Amino acid sequence: MKAFLAQHRMALDDAKQKLLASPLSAVLSLIMIGTALALPVAGLLVLDNLRSLAGGTPQVQQISLFMTASADSEAAGEIEARLRAARPGNWRFVSRDEALERLKLVEGVSEILESLPKNPLPDAFVVEPADIRPEAVENLAQVFSSWPNIAHVQLDSDWVRRLDVFLRIGKLALFMLAGLFGGALVIITFNTIRLQILAQASEIEVARLVGATNAFIRRPFQYFGLLQGFLGGLFASLLIFSGSWLLSEPLDDLVALYGAVWNFHGLNFQTIAGMAAIGAFLGWFGAFLSVTVHLKKMG
Amino acid sequence: MITARALFKRYPQGIEALKDVSFEIGAGEMVFITGHSGAGKTTLFRLLAAIERPTSGSLLINGKNIGALSASAIPYLRRKFGLIFQDQKLLFDRNALDNVLLPLKIAGLSVQEALRRARAALDKVGLLDREKASLLTLSGGEQQRLAIARAVVNRPTILLADEPTTNLDQDSAAEILGIFRAFHQVGVTLIIATHDPRWIARLSPRILRLDRGSLQDSAECFNPRP
Numbered sequence A: 001m002k003a004f005l006a007q008h009r010m011a012l013d014d015a016k017q018k019l020l021a022s023p024l025s026a027v028l029s030l031i032m033i034g035t036a037l038a039l040p041v042a043g044l045l046v047l048d049n050l051r052s053l054a055g056g057t058p059q060v061q062q063i064s065l066f067m068t069a070s071a072d073s074e075a076a077g078e079i080e081a082r083l084r085a086a087r088p089g090n091w092r093f094v095s096r097d098e099a100l101e102r103l104k105l106v107e108g109v110s111e112i113l114e115s116l117p118k119n120p121l122p123d124a125f126v127v128e129p130a131d132i133r134p135e136a137v138e139n140l141a142q143v144f145s146s147w148p149n150i151a152h153v154q155l156d157s158d159w160v161r162r163l164d165v166f167l168r169i170g171k172l173a174l175f176m177l178a179g180l181f182g183g184a185l186v187i188i189t190f191n192t193i194r195l196q197i198l199a200q201a202s203e204i205e206v207a208r209l210v211g212a213t214n215a216f217i218r219r220p221f222q223y224f225g226l227l228q229g230f231l232g233g234l235f236a237s238l239l240i241f242s243g244s245w246l247l248s249e250p251l252d253d254l255v256a257l258y259g260a261v262w263n264f265h266g267l268n269f270q271t272i273a274g275m276a277a278i279g280a281f282l283g284w285f286g287a288f289l290s291v292t293v294h295l296k297k298m299g
Numbered sequence B: 001m002i003t004a005r006a007l008f009k010r011y012p013q014g015i016e017a018l019k020d021v022s023f024e025i026g027a028g029e030m031v032f033i034t035g036h037s038g039a040g041k042t043t044l045f046r047l048l049a050a051i052e053r054p055t056s057g058s059l060l061i062n063g064k065n066i067g068a069l070s071a072s073a074i075p076y077l078r079r080k081f082g083l084i085f086q087d088q089k090l091l092f093d094r095n096a097l098d099n100v101l102l103p104l105k106i107a108g109l110s111v112q113e114a115l116r117r118a119r120a121a122l123d124k125v126g127l128l129d130r131e132k133a134s135l136l137t138l139s140g141g142e143q144q145r146l147a148i149a150r151a152v153v154n155r156p157t158i159l160l161a162d163e164p165t166t167n168l169d170q171d172s173a174a175e176i177l178g179i180f181r182a183f184h185q186v187g188v189t190l191i192i193a194t195h196d197p198r199w200i201a202r203l204s205p206r207i208l209r210l211d212r213g214s215l216q217d218s219a220e221c222f223n224p225r226p
């Protein structure tokens, strides 16, 4: 067991030395790996923030139920009863008179309204759903529009729904991008290891001749891939951290302009650890493939 | 302890390097494999070191047929041998000590123990004061001695050498000879492939003579000690 650990420590030291032996190419690799990991994660972070922005904007989720012009107070009572039974959240009745009074407050409109022979506005209900998930709001709107004497249901959160669709598509695209970049990371490591194996062909041959097992020969290369990927993940975190730090203040100002309550959330510990772990795994995997392919070629 | 029975080795191009070779080598023996260039000496060396597999026949070392050994078992077999290659296979980008340390690291020894053994091996071949030397500064004879130090550092019971004195001057060859004799005296089995006549004149209790892949009657080549 002790010997086993010692062999692994030796391989890790060897990998460290390999990294330090060519600092320039190590830095270049870290930049490539870091960028490949940072881009999709940064994208996901932006989407995540947009989603929370959508959830945090005040009074976005509103459903307005406009009744037909001919509907009387009995019809309104019927809707009220249905709302009371359905419990969709907070709701409030806006009578046609109340609506007219409010509209009269708007400058320039009052004269026009005065000249009208009768109130053109319908009675309405304004519902603030308790469940603000876009699908839930959509469902509610559908139910409302099937009720009697409802002329029109207006979803004030249309843009939220569109945003949601956009976020879904964006997320899918980012996952595809992440897959692509993950593949690139594997290829980068594969090639780095290929060059190392070529440069160390004689060492590998001699090691085999004096009794090295395949595991002994593979280990330092796989540790190298693992270590490089791990550091790449940390570097990616650094990139995202600096990026979000630079962006957070102007973004906060922008959001404040729209009256939204929103805190930009950047990287948390799990994301950093996750990136480092994914980087380490992909690096290890690239090295594993490279060693498997190239050692086989060497016979 | 080493038994070859009806060994054949045919290379992919069709060259038969060994034909029906049978012999037995006891523990502690010192045996020379001689023959002209191209006779099959290196091929036999490579079979013994499990670098190549025989085309047919069996090659038993301590009862194990090494021709049929699984690939994963070969490294452990090699650790029991000391191998001295014709082209030495030293690493020129490492110093003398690191070259000797390599088999010990592979065997998983602790750093202290490995250093102790490596220095002892360097001492045996008279290179202790050159441990930090770059291989480029070592003479041909010193490089050969370093190759021997690396071969014996794991304390093998069998030492295999391929042309260990070729390209060495008389004095260096004599030094190598002296080192081998010392190992022979402490019970190490030595199998040395050579076409260098100086060896045969100096000491040769037993000779296996190859001629175009076939083993000749070794009795006629037996040179009794003067």
Ligand SMILES: Nc1ncnc2c1ncn2[C@@H]1O[C@H](COP(=O)(O)OP(=O)(O)O)[C@@H](O)[C@H]1O
Pocket (backbone or CB within 6 Å): B011, B012, B013, B015, B016, B017, B035, B036, B037, B038, B039, B040, B041, B042, B043, B044
């Ligand atoms: N890897 C190889 N592939 C094909 N032929 C080989 C190979 N190695 C050796 N031979 C041939 O096998 C014969 C014996 O070679 P070798 O064992 O090297 O002889 P020696 O060491 O006695 O000079 C020679 O004819 C040589 O050309």
Ligand SMILES: [Mg+2]
Pocket (backbone or CB within 6 Å): B041, B042, B043, B086, B163
């Ligand atoms: Mg030869």
